[in-house]
Amino acid sequence: MTVYFLGGGNMAAAIIAGMVRHGGYAIHVVGRNAAKQQQLAERYGVAISSTLPALNADDVLVLAVKPQDMQAATAGIDTGGALVLSVAAGLTTATLSRWLGGSTRIIRIMPNTPGQVGMGMAGLYAPAHISAADKAFTETLMRTTGQVLWLPEEDDMHRIVGICGSGPAYVFYLLNALQQAAQAQGFDAAEARRLSLATFNGAVALAAAADTDFAQLQQNVTSKGGTTHEAIETFRQHHVAEAIAEGVAACVARSRALGLQFAADTQEVR
Numbered sequence: 001m002t003v004y005f006l007g008g009g010n011m012a013a014a015i016i017a018g019m020v021r022h023g024g025y026a027i028h029v030v031g032r033n034a035a036k037q038q039q040l041a042e043r044y045g046v047a048i049s050s051t052l053p054a055l056n057a058d059d060v061l062v063l064a065v066k067p068q069d070m071q072a073a074t075a076g077i078d079t080g081g082a083l084v085l086s087v088a089a090g091l092t093t094a095t096l097s098r099w100l101g102g103s104t105r106i107i108r109i110m111p112n113t114p115g116q117v118g119m120g121m122a123g124l125y126a127p128a129h130i131s132a133a134d135k136a137f138t139e140t141l142m143r144t145t146g147q148v149l150w151l152p153e154e155d156d157m158h159r160i161v162g163i164c165g166s167g168p169a170y171v172f173y174l175l176n177a178l179q180q181a182a183q184a185q186g187f188d189a190a191e192a193r194r195l196s197l198a199t200f201n202g203a204v205a206l207a208a209a210a211d212t213d214f215a216q217l218q219q220n221v222t223s224k225g226g227t228t229h230e231a232i233e234t235f236r237q238h239h240v241a242e243a244i245a246e247g248v249a250a251c252v253a254r255s256r257a258l259g260l261q262f263a264a265d266t267q268e269v270r
């Protein structure tokens with residue numbers, strides 16, 4: 001049994017990192033970017049090629065190209081009954097099935113790039129007809145990258161991309177903002193990077209270890225008449241929390257729009 005990746009970009013690399021760390025998988029990446037393919041081969045010892053070899057029912061095909069490239073990338077593929085795992089945002093199993101010549105052995109995954117370091121959070125969705133064995137295989141595979149959460153409805157895949165799939169980018173945005181602010185206060189770039197990273201790391205570790213909610217932890221830093229209050233009040237005046245909620249909603253809406261864009265009809269996005 002071989003796990004074939006169609007597309008060897010950022011998300012494929014993050015999943016492959018987990019699989020290789022865990023061991024026991026035969027991995028083959030089919031891509032168009034020769035330099036990136038070579039990097040993957042050197043770093044992870046995976047097989048690479050520019051075309052997909054013939055598949056059979058024991059194989060697994062991970063669809064890891066951009067949604068906009070998926071129809072062209074899957075054109076003419078005979079899955080040979082292989083299990084198909086799609087990480088593409090927005091694209092429904094019905095749309096993918098239509099592009100894959102009617103194959104219905106498809107599970108959707110919404111992973112994230114922290115899977116690269118074993119700290120991923122992936123949402124999984126399998127239609128009701130998918131076997132327990134295929135679900136168990138997929139869960140085991142994704143656990144090599146971190147945590148998983150099965151979602152009962154396909155529509156949930158839109159909601160989870162807004163939190164976990166795209167979420168690491170929000171955190172990097174905030175990290176970058178804190179680093180920039182540190183530099184504006186006169187720390188050099190290396191100091192600013194270390195200070196902001198250590199602060200995020202420390203706060204996340206404390207939040208994970210504490211049995212109090214996040215709001216209380218925020219309160220514990222905020223002394224009456226002290227310094228933190230001034231910062232938090234400034235964030236409130238700038239509606240930072242509301243902006244984050246709006247950003248998540250815009251992300252979810254984009255996932256739905258991608259689904260609609262590629263659906264043959266509204267049945268495919270139900």
Ligand SMILES: NC(=O)C1=CN([C@@H]2O[C@H](COP(=O)(O)OP(=O)(O)OC[C@H]3O[C@@H](n4cnc5c(N)ncnc54)[C@H](O)[C@@H]3O)[C@@H](O)[C@H]2O)C=CC1
Pocket residue numbers: 006007008009010011012030031032033036063064065066067069072073074087088089110111112113165166
């Ligand atoms: N980057 C992320 O954090 C996440 C990405 N995803 C999903 O993962 C998928 C891939 O995204 P990324 O890895 O970020 O993109 P990427 O651009 O890094 O990788 C996509 C790769 O597909 C290759 N490709 C394009 N057409 C191809 C074809 N016909 N045959 C073979 N390879 C082809 C490209 O050369 C590129 O290397 C997308 O569908 C995205 O929605 C899901 C969750 C998180």
Ligand SMILES: O=C(O)[C@@H]1CCC=N1
Pocket residue numbers: 089161165166
């Ligand atoms: O931005 C995107 O469309 C992909 C899906 C989730 C994260 N990156």
